[in-house]
Amino acid sequence: EVxxxxxxxxxxxxxxxxxxxxxxxxxxxxxYAMSWVxxxxxxxxxxxxxxxxxxxxxxxxxxxxGRFTISRxxxxxxxxxxxxxxRADDTALxxxxxxxxxxxxxxxxxxxxxVTVSS
Amino acid sequence: DIEMTQSPxxxxxxxGDRVTITCxxxxxxxxxxxxxxxxxxxxxxxxIHSASTLRSGVPSRFSGSGSGTDFxxxxxxxxxxxFATYYCQQANSFPLSFGQGTRLEIK
Numbered sequence: 578e579v580x581x582x583x584x585x586x587x588x589x590x591x592x593x594x595x596x597x598x599x600x601x602x603x604x605x606x607x608x609y610a611m612s613w614v615x616x617x618x619x620x621x622x623x624x625x626x627x628x629x630x631x632x633x634x635x636x637x638x639x640x641x642x643g644r645f646t647i648s649r650x651x652x653x654x655x656x657x658x659x660x661x662x663x664r665a666d667d668t669a670l671x672x673x674x675x676x677x678x679x680x681x682x683x684x685x686x687x688x689x690x691x692v693t694v695s696s
Numbered sequence: 697d698i699e700m701t702q703s704p705x706x707x708x709x710x711x712g713d714r715v716t717i718t719c720x721x722x723x724x725x726x727x728x729x730x731x732x733x734x735x736x737x738x739x740x741x742x743x744i745h746s747a748s749t750l751r752s753g754v755p756s757r758f759s760g761s762g763s764g765t766d767f768x769x770x771x772x773x774x775x776x777x778x779f780a781t782y783y784c785q786q787a788n789s790f791p792l793s794f795g796q797g798t799r800l801e802i803k
Contacts, residue, residue, distance in 0.1 A: 612792070614794075621783065621794055621795070621796045621797045622732075622734075622740060622783050622785075622794040622797070623794065624785075624791065624792040624793060624794065627790065627792070636790040636791065636792075637791070638791050639697075639791065672739055672740075676742070676745075678787065680728070680787040680788065680789065680790065680792055681730060681745075681785060681787040681792060682730030682732075682742050682745040682785060682787055683730075683732075683740070683742060683785075684742050684751070686739035686740055686741075687739065688739055689739065
């Protein structure tokens, strides 16, 4: 059974940093591109970033470019999202997700980790 | 960048009704569109990919169509478990993008 388990969310002050993790199991993690998708409370889904299977290609949404960094450790089946210079509008539930193609669709999703940016 | 516009933003319908949701892309994207269903407090669930291919296990009352810039999701006969929020997602090019969602409510 495929499982994606996110962690690392929490309350952080504006300008602060957090590092999210997503551990994958039940599939060959190193064979798949991965993405982060977020959802602010009561709002729509918003794609954040993607990384290819070997970690060499990465893409970002404009609203996080230069502040967030996606990476992965295939030896530990783990995806990361380093978030710096956090703003109030980064407050959201952050999901990791993957599918058969780099651009999606996303067949599998975690349950999310909540990031709250507030003073 | 491709912007996705969904309509309507919300719709009220009854069990047994036929419902259609539309997604329009700001530029042509062949068939690289997916539809998701999201229930309250849950992660999204993929329903349809490549505009019209039903994911395995998804009921046949769901169907998708379209190509280029205009796409539709149709639910042929609403069931109680279908009341949820639906999103389209373009899988044509980075940056990826989702529509703003359509909330399907019970009339």
